[in-house]
Amino acid sequence: MEANRLIEMLLEHPGQYISGEEISRRLSISRTAVWKQIAKLREEGYEFESAPRRGYRLIRQPDKLSQAGLLHALQGNRIFGRRLKLLESTPSTQEEVRKLAEEGAPHGTLVLAEEQTAGRGRQGRRWYSPPGKGIWMSLLLRPERQPLSIAPQLTLLAAVAVCRAVRKVGGVDAGIKWPNDILVGGRKLCGIIVESVAEDELIRFAVAGIGIDVNLEANDIPQELSPIATSLSLESGRRIDRITLIGAVLTEMEQLYELYTQEGFAPVSHLWEALSVTLGREIAVHTPNGVLKGTATGLDPSGALLLLDQDGKHFTIFSGEVQLGG
Known part of the structure; x- marks a missing residue:
C-alpha cells in the first residue's frame, strides 16, 4: 500500500525531487521505511534518482501495469476506472467483471490483466492475449432502465472511444470497421465485445471487453493472423506506454457515455460515421x-x-x- 501511495506522490510531480522527509510525513512512515519502499520498487523495475537534501525523483517506470500508475492516469475520470482490479493473469477479464457485477460492483468498475489465457472475441472466437504486450480489459456499465435493444449502441460507443484514443496516443490513422473492429492500414489492431445481461427486457448490466494489440512485435503475432493483424507499435514505429493509452480510452469512454446519456445515440452515431472505414465502400x-x-x-x-x-x-x-x- 505504501509503495502505491509513494508512486502516486512521485507521479503527481513528474521530474521533480521530493524529499525523504516530505515522503515520510505524507505517508506517516519512518525515513527508514521510505528507503525500504524505494528499494522494493527498484526491485520491481522502477528507476529513481536520489540526491542529498533533495530526495527522490522517478526516472522510469517498468513496462508493467501498476495500480498507482493506472489511478494516476485515470485521475481526471469521475467514475470509469476509479474502481479497478488489476490481475497478473486470468482466463477472461469479461468473466471477472461479470462475477463482480453479480456481486453488486458499481457502474464503471474496471478489470485489467497482464495476460488472458482464454480471451474471447466476437462470435466465440479466441482472442490472442500475450503477457505484457497489450491491453486486455473489461468495463462494467449499468445503464439506467434501458431496453436490451440499445446494446448495439454501447458497442459502437466503445469503438468510437477506443479509436479516438488510439489516434491520439499512437498518432496513427485508425478507423472502425462495423461494428467494432479498429483497423490501421486494413489490418486489425483492436477488438471489442459488449455482452449484456437483461431482466424483463431491460439491461441489468453490460460488460465492454476491449483487447488492444499495443506493443506486439511481428514475431509475437501468430502466423495465421499476420496478414490481417497488427499492433500499435508496429504501425507507429515506437513503443507505446500502455498506461497512457488505458487512461485515454477510459477518459474517452466516460465523456462519450455522459454525452450518450444526455443526448442519446445521435451524436455518437455521427462520431462513429466520421471514423468509419466501412461506409461508402x-x-x-x-x-x-x-x-x-x-x-x-x-x-x-x-x-x-x-x-x-x-x-x-x-x-x-x-x-x-x-x-x-x-
Whole structure:
C-alpha cells in the first residue's frame, strides 16, 4: 500500500525531487521505511534518482501495469476506472467483471490483466492475449432502465472511444470497421465485445471487453493472423506506454457515455460515421441468412448498418461479419 501511495506522490510531480522527509510525513512512515519502499520498487523495475537534501525523483517506470500508475492516469475520470482490479493473469477479464457485477460492483468498475489465457472475441472466437504486450480489459456499465435493444449502441460507443484514443496516443490513422473492429492500414489492431445481461427486457448490466494489440512485435503475432493483424507499435514505429493509452480510452469512454446519456445515440452515431472505414465502400456481409453484397450507406437509429445492393434494394444489418471490398 505504501509503495502505491509513494508512486502516486512521485507521479503527481513528474521530474521533480521530493524529499525523504516530505515522503515520510505524507505517508506517516519512518525515513527508514521510505528507503525500504524505494528499494522494493527498484526491485520491481522502477528507476529513481536520489540526491542529498533533495530526495527522490522517478526516472522510469517498468513496462508493467501498476495500480498507482493506472489511478494516476485515470485521475481526471469521475467514475470509469476509479474502481479497478488489476490481475497478473486470468482466463477472461469479461468473466471477472461479470462475477463482480453479480456481486453488486458499481457502474464503471474496471478489470485489467497482464495476460488472458482464454480471451474471447466476437462470435466465440479466441482472442490472442500475450503477457505484457497489450491491453486486455473489461468495463462494467449499468445503464439506467434501458431496453436490451440499445446494446448495439454501447458497442459502437466503445469503438468510437477506443479509436479516438488510439489516434491520439499512437498518432496513427485508425478507423472502425462495423461494428467494432479498429483497423490501421486494413489490418486489425483492436477488438471489442459488449455482452449484456437483461431482466424483463431491460439491461441489468453490460460488460465492454476491449483487447488492444499495443506493443506486439511481428514475431509475437501468430502466423495465421499476420496478414490481417497488427499492433500499435508496429504501425507507429515506437513503443507505446500502455498506461497512457488505458487512461485515454477510459477518459474517452466516460465523456462519450455522459454525452450518450444526455443526448442519446445521435451524436455518437455521427462520431462513429466520421471514423468509419466501412461506409461508402463495397462490402460483403456474412449473416445467419446468407451473404449480402452492396454499398454500406450509414447507420440506422439503432446502430444497425444500412446496405444498398446492386439492384437498389435496401437492407438493415443487425449482426454479421463484414468483409471490406465485397
